[in-house]
Amino acid sequence: ELDYPAADRYVYSSYRGTGGVPIPHLWQRFLYAWHFRDLRILLSRELSPSSRFLYRRQIRERVRQVMPFLLYDQDPYLVIQGGKLYWFFDAYTTSSRYPYSEHLPGFPFNYIRNSVKAVLDAYNGSIDWYIADPRDPLIQAYARIYPSLFQPLEAMPEPLRRHIRYPQDLFRLQVQQFAAYHMTDPRLFYNREDQWQIPNQFRNRRRLPMQPQYLILTLPEEPQKGSPNRPEFVLLSPFTPLNKQNMVAWMAARCDGENYGKLLVYEFSKQRLIYGPEQVEARVNQDPAISEQIALWNEHGSRVNLGTLLVMPIETSLLYVQPLYLEAEQGRLPQLTRVIAAYEDRVVMEPTLSQALEALFSPTGSRRSNR
Known part of the structure; x- marks a missing residue:
């Protein structure tokens, strides 16, 4: 296949990875000809006993084909490590039968946990599955069903583990719920007197809710053990009061080291006007x-x-x-x-x-x- 164009020529390359399905026998070629509805697989002289079929190469389709019982984040991200490319997927276990839990509008579940981190080798197509939340009872059951498939998160190579980030889809749901459930006073909650909302932003000539953004910043916390706080990678979303535009709070999900998964909420004084x-x-x-x-x-x-x-x-x-x-x-x-x-x-x-x-x-x- 064409690798890249040089100054005065084209550089070609052959696939040297471990992915694909070998087809050394005629009956295998017949099965793939029937599967792909392509008679050329049987008649072509380009195929040899060392040839392999590489299909389901779209990363979303590939992970869903292997683990169809998990829900996947809409934003997989690419990591370059050691001269190789890896796709990171955040996978969720969900249920619609969790007691005393409400369904969000438009979602068929009332329970969701980011229990699995999937790492896909972009060249070989191999997928490693790591348990990110071992306390989740659903992933515990799946791990007993597939004991050799799931690995603990500690088994992920350290260079790759440093690239783990908090998933946007889960954080977006948590922000949406926290806009109402931050009220701990039953009277305020019943009357919705302190209801928050996600602010809007003008995008593509339309007013749309602001999406959470990844930032590197120093969180306004008390220094740990007398040492100053260091900048860290967080996922942040602001809040405004319902039907108002001034900002009242922001919520951040931490992504670094032992602070991964911790949520921080900072509320502004109600006596001070903060522009939204x-x-x-x-x-x-x-x-x-x-x-x-x-x-x-x-x-x-x-x-x-x-x-x-x-x-x-x-x-x-x-x-x-x-x-x-x-x-x-x-x-x-x-x-x-x-x-x-x-x-x-x-x-x-x-x-x-x-x-x-x-x-x-x-x-x-x-x-x-x-x-």
């Missing part, structure tokens, strides 16, 4: 210099595409950062053109993030670039 994502976007649109520049770029065959608005906690304050991409109407190749940053009542737009932060926190106040 929709209010920050409104302030950006109302800024004369920024809105004028965006309107100018939206003409003459180009289009402005605002990226995801990132909410980054810094101690007891919030910093908002949003990339601005410029793309041609014909090419549709986005180019990072500006970075918008907001802090409290100040909004700036600069060519780079460092320049935006410098302008945002400069002693002379905010300055805006419309170049």
Whole structure:
């Protein structure tokens, strides 16, 4: 097969992995000809006793074919380690019969646990299954049924284990539930007087709920044993009151080391107004210099595409950062053109993030670039 084009030639390669099904016998070729409805498998002279069939190569289809009784996260991610590529899948055990538990709208289950981490070798197609939550009774039953299939999480090689992250789909469900169940006072809960919601964001010319975002930040916690907190990889989602736009809290899922899986909720004082994502976007649109520049770029065959608005906690304050991409109407190749940053009542737009932060926190106040 074609590997890659060189300067004046094409470089070809043959598959040298361990994946695939060998077909050394005629009866096997006959079965595959019937399976794929392709008579050429029987007649072709290109096939030899050392040939192998590689199929079900779509990663989602492959893991579901092996473990159809598990539910899989919608966002598998790729890891490069030791010169090889690995796909990570977060798999869930689910049930619709958990006592005294409600069903979320649109979901056929009322119990879900991220019990399995699946690692797929992108070259060989082999899959290793690791038990991430040994306390889950469902995965305990599956492990007894398939004793040689599942491995403990400690058996995952350490270089790969460092890339484990908290799954987005599970966190999204937890955030949705916590918006109501953070109320511990029965009277507040019954009257829904302190109901939260996931804020909206303007994406693709539509208002959509904000998706949780992975960030590297220093959590505002008390230092452990006198040592300062270090930056860590977290999955974060903000909250606003129901039918309001100011921010009241944010929730983070930790992903590093022994803190993996721990959820942290930070609530803001109700006596202080904290701008929410929709209010920050409104302030950006109302800024004369920024809105004028965006309107100018939206003409003459180009289009402005605002990226995801990132909410980054810094101690007891919030910093908002949003990339601005410029793309041609014909090419549709986005180019990072500006970075918008907001802090409290100040909004700036600069060519780079460092320049935006410098302008945002400069002693002379905010300055805006419309170049």
